[in-house]
Amino acid sequence: MDTLTIVKIGGNVIDKPAALQSFLQDFAALESPKILVHGGGTLATEMLEKTGVPVRMHDGRRITDAETLKICTMVYAGWINKTIVAQLQQAGCNAVGLSGADANTVPATKRPPAPVDFGFVGDVAAGSINVPVLSLLLDNGLCPVFCAITHDAQGGLLNTNADTMASVIAAALSKTYRTKLLFCFEKDGVLAHPDDDRSIIPEMDTAYFQQLKEQKIISKGMLPKLNNAFAALHAGVAEVYIKHAAHLLSANAGTRIRVENGEWRMESHMARQPFSTFNF
Amino acid sequence: MDTLTIVKIGGNVIDKPAALQSFLQDFAALESPKILVHGGGTLATEMLEKTGVPVRMHDGRRITDAETLKICTMVYAGWINKTIVAQLQQAGCNAVGLSGADANTVPATKRPPAPVDFGFVGDVAAGSINVPVLSLLLDNGLCPVFCAITHDAQGGLLNTNADTMASVIAAALSKTYRTKLLFCFEKDGVLAHPDDDRSIIPEMDTAYFQQLKEQKIISKGMLPKLNNAFAALHAGVAEVYIKHAAHLLSANAGTRIRVENGEWRMESHMARQPFSTFNF
Numbered sequence: 001m002d003t004l005t006i007v008k009i010g011g012n013v014i015d016k017p018a019a020l021q022s023f024l025q026d027f028a029a030l031e032s033p034k035i036l037v038h039g040g041g042t043l044a045t046e047m048l049e050k051t052g053v054p055v056r057m058h059d060g061r062r063i064t065d066a067e068t069l070k071i072c073t074m075v076y077a078g079w080i081n082k083t084i085v086a087q088l089q090q091a092g093c094n095a096v097g098l099s100g101a102d103a104n105t106v107p108a109t110k111r112p113p114a115p116v117d118f119g120f121v122g123d124v125a126a127g128s129i130n131v132p133v134l135s136l137l138l139d140n141g142l143c144p145v146f147c148a149i150t151h152d153a154q155g156g157l158l159n160t161n162a163d164t165m166a167s168v169i170a171a172a173l174s175k176t177y178r179t180k181l182l183f184c185f186e187k188d189g190v191l192a193h194p195d196d197d198r199s200i201i202p203e204m205d206t207a208y209f210q211q212l213k214e215q216k217i218i219s220k221g222m223l224p225k226l227n228n229a230f231a232a233l234h235a236g237v238a239e240v241y242i243k244h245a246a247h248l249l250s251a252n253a254g255t256r257i258r259v260e261n262g263e264w265r266m267e268s269h270m271a272r273q274p275f276s277t278f279n280f
Numbered sequence: 281m282d283t284l285t286i287v288k289i290g291g292n293v294i295d296k297p298a299a300l301q302s303f304l305q306d307f308a309a310l311e312s313p314k315i316l317v318h319g320g321g322t323l324a325t326e327m328l329e330k331t332g333v334p335v336r337m338h339d340g341r342r343i344t345d346a347e348t349l350k351i352c353t354m355v356y357a358g359w360i361n362k363t364i365v366a367q368l369q370q371a372g373c374n375a376v377g378l379s380g381a382d383a384n385t386v387p388a389t390k391r392p393p394a395p396v397d398f399g400f401v402g403d404v405a406a407g408s409i410n411v412p413v414l415s416l417l418l419d420n421g422l423c424p425v426f427c428a429i430t431h432d433a434q435g436g437l438l439n440t441n442a443d444t445m446a447s448v449i450a451a452a453l454s455k456t457y458r459t460k461l462l463f464c465f466e467k468d469g470v471l472a473h474p475d476d477d478r479s480i481i482p483e484m485d486t487a488y489f490q491q492l493k494e495q496k497i498i499s500k501g502m503l504p505k506l507n508n509a510f511a512a513l514h515a516g517v518a519e520v521y522i523k524h525a526a527h528l529l530s531a532n533a534g535t536r537i538r539v540e541n542g543e544w545r546m547e548s549h550m551a552r553q554p555f556s557t558f559n560f
Contacts, residue, residue: 047354051330070359074327077377078358079350082429082437086381090435096383097357101366103376103422136420142383142413149362155370157362 003238004138004177005034008166010185011041013245014080021087023184026248028091033138033177036095037146037166038084044075060220064119064159072159073099076147085145095143100124100150101157103133106165108150108158122150122158124165126235129172138177167228171235179237182254183225184245189255190226194219203256206230229257283518284418284457285314288446290465291321293525294360301367303464306528308371313418313457316375317426317446318364324355340500344399344439352439353379356427365425375423380404380430381437383413386445388430388438402430402438404445406515409452418457447508451515459517462534463505464525469535470506474499483536486510509537 007027013019027036048055048071056063064072081097088095100106100122106129108122137144146169148162163183170181189200194217201208209226212218218226229240243254287307293299307316328335328351336343344352361377368375380386380402386409388402417424426449428442443463450461469480474497481488489506492498498506509520523534 047331050332051327073362074354074358076358077362078354078356082353082357082379082381082431085379086431086437087435089381089384089431089433094383095381097379097381099362099365099377101362101369101375101377103374104369133420133422136416140413140416151362151366151369153369155367157366 001176001178002033003031003180004173005030005180005182006037006166006170006173007034007182007184007248008037008163009039009245010162010183011039012186013184014038014041014084015043019186019245020084023245023248024084024087024093025091028088028093029249032141032143035134035138035144035146035169035173036084036088037148037162037169038076038080039148039162040072040076041080043080044072047071047075058116058118061118062159063117064121066120069120069157069159073149073157077149081145081147088143088145093143094141095145096137097145097147099147099157100160100165103130104151104153105130105133105144106146106150106160106169107153108160110152110156110158120156120158122152122160124150124160124168126168126171129169131172131176134169134173135176161224163225163228167232167237170232170237174232174236174238180239181229181232181237181241182248183229183240183242184248185242186245188244188247188253190218190222190242192217201255202252203258205258205260226257230259233257233259281456281458282313283311283460284453285310285460285462286317286446286450286453287314287462287464287528288317288443289319289525290442290463291319292466293464294318294321294364295323299466299525300364303525303528304364304367304373305371308368308373309529312421312423315414315418315424315426315449315453316364316368317428317442317449318356318360319428319442320352320356321360323360324352327351327355338396338398341398342439343397344401346400349400349437349439353429353437357429361425361427368423368425373423374421375425376417377425377427379427379437380440380445383410384431384433385410385413385424386426386430386440386449387433388440390432390436390438400436400438402432402440404430404440404448406448406451409449411452411456414449414453415456441504441508443505443508447512447517450512450517454512454516454518460519461509461512461517461521462528463509463520463522464528465522466525468524468527468533470498470502470522472497481535483538485538485540506537510539513537513539 085095085097193199240257247253365375365377428440473479520537527533
């Protein structure tokens with residue numbers, strides 16, 4: 001069984017041209033087969049402002065009305081996706097940019113309007129991913145680069161969470177490949193103390209995640225990322241890491257997520273923390 | 281040898297949602313293998329205006345500076361391409377949206393800055409088209425849908441003429457398939473009298489084209505389209521038509537372009553014209 005690496009790259013890295021270029025060089029150097037899933041960054045917000053489309057949020061999540069969907073599709077599937085593809089091509093990686101509508105790779109379902117109407121937002125399920133077409137591309141040396149725009153198979157486009165998209169694609173492909181999922185962003189990993197960038201948790205299992213959640217140590221943005229990470233593991237993904245984009249090629253950097261932690265001991269983990277009080 | 285149909289759809293059709301949807305239904309009904317190449321429409325101009333990017337033209341052709349390229353890529357590769365793909369998917373056509381950067385399908389060369397600096401504009405050559413990857417997609421039941429954004433293989437995106445892109449792709453694939461190229465737009469064909477929509481020329485060969493050019497009967501917008509049509513024929517494309525988007529499925533509608541006209545006679549053509557004076 002071939003090992004497939006699926007990398008999610010976050011918007012904060014995309015916003016910094018030098019960081020993005022360096023990350024893409026590293027990504028190009030990763031062994032194939034591989035898939036990249038990218039987030040959005042601030043360009044969508046900037047374009048919404050410039051074109052006078054009001055930005056509406058609920059609980060930190062964007063509400064996608066028709067005009068917002070149009071701008072998001074322009075930015076994610078247009079400028080960001082094609083910029084990344086062109087840079088990967090330059091770096092020798094045979095990238096092909098896709099939305100979930102392309103080749104029907106990621107069909108989605110419009111989120112029900114209750115309790116909150118998020119508008120044109122799509123939820124994706126691992127069972128609906130088009131594995132044969134992704135295998136066709138991967139087996140022929142192509143590297144799919146996904147933006148987080150999907151479709152409802154009824155002619156409509158949908159805005160989708162990029163972390164979820166990466167997790168679900170990894171889950172779907174874990175029957176065909178030994179799948180490794182890397183969430184790359186602007187931090188060194190999951191932090192035990194959100195204010196302390198050095199407080200990286202090297203490994204996290206389900207029990208520890210529960211503890212941190214109960215203690216409200218996991219920050220708002222990290223919670224869905226970790227839920228996606230655990231969901232991928234439960235669906236058969238072999239390895240999941242949350243790490244800094246600059247450490248893509250360092251195999252053990254960041255936080256390794258495990259359903260159940262076999263080798264690792266809470267004691268040794270605590271001993272490795274660069275801070276003395278570890279409050280759990 | 282399989283017959284491959286390559287259809288170019290113009291911006292004026294894209295701008296009208298009902299006309300576009302009807303065209304896409306017809307396109308979905310066309311026999312495979314097939315490729316769609318789409319133009320831009322007025323949305324790019326609208327977005328440039330909204331975001332305060334000045335529209336600069338030279339001799340009716342857009343000058344593409346960095347900001348213009350960004351907006352054009354957003355609109356062409358983002359919103360328009362994905363809207364078309366989603367609608368084709370709904371209609372049962374397994375569309376996959378591509379720019380020339382994707383899978384390195386259409387590498388281009390930045391146009392030299394002299395005599396006129398058109399900015400980030402790419403010129404494409406049939407010899408550089410990535411035929412194996414297009415064949416891979418086509419032979420697996422996928423339908424490539426191209427926007428006219430290409431790349432320079434050095435990480436840069438380029439704005440490209442969609443008629444030229446369609447012509448060059450058709451030329452490149454004419455070694456592998458019997459290739460049919462249809463330029464679809466909002467008129468019934470090439471007009472002998474630009475003011476008279478009924479004055480459709482049913483067939484045009486090189487000699488007739490020369491005559492009409494000398495008499496300045498060919499309008500500015502039609503000239504590059506016809507040049508692209510003849511270039512495709514000279515490069516081995518079997519059939520080329522210029523026709524109304526609404527007549528996609530009517531095999532003989534529009535103007536058939538031929539290098540040399542065997543069967544057709546000038547006399548019979550003149551007799552078929554719906555006007556009495558035919559000044560050449």
